[in-house]
Amino acid sequence: MTVPLLDLQQQYRALKPELDAALIRVAESQVCVLGPEVEALERTLAAYCGTRFALGVSSGTDALLLALMALDVKQGDEVLVPTYSFFATAGAVARLGATPVFVDADPVTMNIHPHRVEAAISPRTKAIIPVHLFGQSADMQALMEIADRHGIPVVEDAAQAIGVEVPYRGAVRKVGSIGLMGCFSFYPTKNLGAFGDGGLLTTNNEALYHKLKQLRNHGMEPRYYHKFVGGNFRLDALQAAVLSVKFHHLEAWHAARRRNAALYDEAFVRSGLATPEGSAKACLGAAAGFPMCMQCATERLQRFDEHNTLLLPKAVYAASGAKNYHIYNQYTIRTPRRDELRAFLAERGVSTEIYYPVPFHRQECFAHLQANDEAFAVANCLAAHALSLPIYPELRPEQVEYVVQQIAAFFS
Numbered sequence: 001m002t003v004p005l006l007d008l009q010q011q012y013r014a015l016k017p018e019l020d021a022a023l024i025r026v027a028e029s030q031v032c033v034l035g036p037e038v039e040a041l042e043r044t045l046a047a048y049c050g051t052r053f054a055l056g057v058s059s060g061t062d063a064l065l066l067a068l069m070a071l072d073v074k075q076g077d078e079v080l081v082p083t084y085s086f087f088a089t090a091g092a093v094a095r096l097g098a099t100p101v102f103v104d105a106d107p108v109t110m111n112i113h114p115h116r117v118e119a120a121i122s123p124r125t126k127a128i129i130p131v132h133l134f135g136q137s138a139d140m141q142a143l144m145e146i147a148d149r150h151g152i153p154v155v156e157d158a159a160q161a162i163g164v165e166v167p168y169r170g171a172v173r174k175v176g177s178i179g180l181m182g183c184f185s186f187y188p189t190k191n192l193g194a195f196g197d198g199g200l201l202t203t204n205n206e207a208l209y210h211k212l213k214q215l216r217n218h219g220m221e222p223r224y225y226h227k228f229v230g231g232n233f234r235l236d237a238l239q240a241a242v243l244s245v246k247f248h249h250l251e252a253w254h255a256a257r258r259r260n261a262a263l264y265d266e267a268f269v270r271s272g273l274a275t276p277e278g279s280a281k282a283c284l285g286a287a288a289g290f291p292m293c294m295q296c297a298t299e300r301l302q303r304f305d306e307h308n309t310l311l312l313p314k315a316v317y318a319a320s321g322a323k324n325y326h327i328y329n330q331y332t333i334r335t336p337r338r339d340e341l342r343a344f345l346a347e348r349g350v351s352t353e354i355y356y357p358v359p360f361h362r363q364e365c366f367a368h369l370q371a372n373d374e375a376f377a378v379a380n381c382l383a384a385h386a387l388s389l390p391i392y393p394e395l396r397p398e399q400v401e402y403v404v405q406q407i408a409a410f411f412s
Contacts, residue, residue, distance in 0.1 A: 003390050003399045005351040006189055010394040015245060022241035029237075034217075037240040042200075044247060045184075048163065050177040051202040053209040056235030057216060060159040060185025063199040064092035066233050067155045067181045068127065070211050073098045077126035082112035083359040083371075084379040085131045089157050090360045098126065102361045102371055105378045108314050110134065110332070110386070113378070114142035121150055128154050132161035132175050134355070134388075135191070135257075135329035136315065140166055140178045147179075154179030159199075160329040162192050163254055165322035172322045176202040181212075186243055191257070191327055192250050194239040256393035257328035263397055264331060264389065265312060267404035273310045273411060310335050310411070311385075330355060331391035337410075338387045344410045350403050353388045 012019065026037060038056045046054035057063050073079060075097035081089045083102035090100040101120050106113045112130045128147055130138040140156075147154045156179040158164070164175045176182025186198035203209050211228070214221045219228030268274040311334035317325035332355065335341055342352050359379040361371035373380065389403055 001402045002349040018245045037237040041240040052204045055201040057199045057233045059197040060199040061088040062233045063183035078124040080128045104376045111138035131157040135327040137166035156182040159185035165324045167320040198239040253393040254327045263400045271408040330388040332388045334385040
């Protein structure tokens with residue numbers, strides 16, 4: 001059996017009449033950049049995310065860059081980022097001449113660890129960027145309390161997490177509506193993916209929204225009058241039209257990914273590779289996942305190494321009343337035999353991916369920051385052990401079963 005990591009052709013075939021009609025509609029209108037298609041998408045996604053404003057932009061990376069430009073982040077400033085994430089999170093900071101300050105991960109959720117965030121704050125800290133990695137929210141309750149105490153704005157990197165819900169101050173909120181701004185990606189591999197690059201910024205701050213809107217188009221308002229030096233961060237109408245079609249299926253795709261994750265969990269338990277409680281909980285402790293002493297976490301991760309345990313992803317907000325507690329943009333397991341397992345699966349037709357093999361503090365381009373490698377024990381462990389399995393909505397139950405069977409064969 002062949003099991004691809006992602007099969008976008010299946011998704012296209014299912015939506016082909018709608019998508020083709022949307023593309024032809026834009027072609028016939030010849031309104032190709034911004035315009036009514038983008039405005040309609042912005043209204044839809046602002047309502048979906050629970051924010052007053054949404055702004056379509058050219059990519060998730062540009063959403064981060066634009067957010068930091070709006071905060072006037074510049075040389076001499078520091079921005080706190082997780083060291084374990086996709087490169088754009090730190091890259092956007094560095095592009096503005098500011099310094100990304102790396103923070104270790106929570107060992108259960110793999111998201112930025114709030115206690116390490118507070119310890120990293122300095123008088124030069126201009127912003128905090130938590131990443132909602134793999135489709136699960138960071139601990140926004142703890143992070144916002146820290147940010148509010150220090151008067152630091154929070155920019156949510158929700159590139160992998162559109163629609164994710166999290167308990168927050170007695171209610172359930174969607175990511176991107178909690179911090180000062182939220183940044184989303186519509187790269188084709190995302191749960192809501194375009195036919196190329198695209199992104200979104202959300203905010204509840206009206207003055208900030210107008211500034212972002214100007215910066216998106218070279219800082220121009222009115223035409224040919226420039227209050228700011230912005231850039232070309234505009235969203236194409238073709239991408240907006242595609243996203244508007246796909247949006248109506250997004251909740252069903254989220255649900256299908258959760259069903260596939262549950263099938264994986266059940267099959268791994270049945271095979272004896274995980275405990276009924278969930279191996280991440282059993283091996284790393286803390287039923288809810290937050291908070292955890294870093295020394296304790298490191299010791300548990302070392303025991304994980306010694307025992308060759310397989311860790312499953314843990315949805316820490318599953319019992320919170322949130323519907324989209326996890327949207328499984330990735331289903332990421334952990335094993336110290338990761339590279340051997342990946343090669344074994346490839347030989348048997350199962351595609352996998354490593355997100356992410358090199359944390360920021362080990363990247364060559366950040367060597368000048370001289371980060372202390374020992375300060376990032378969890379991220380180093382994740383980089384060495386994490387492996388993402390196929391989880392896309394159209395994945396069939398027999399394919400899930402086959403993947404688990406092959407993993408069980410490897411460990412046997």
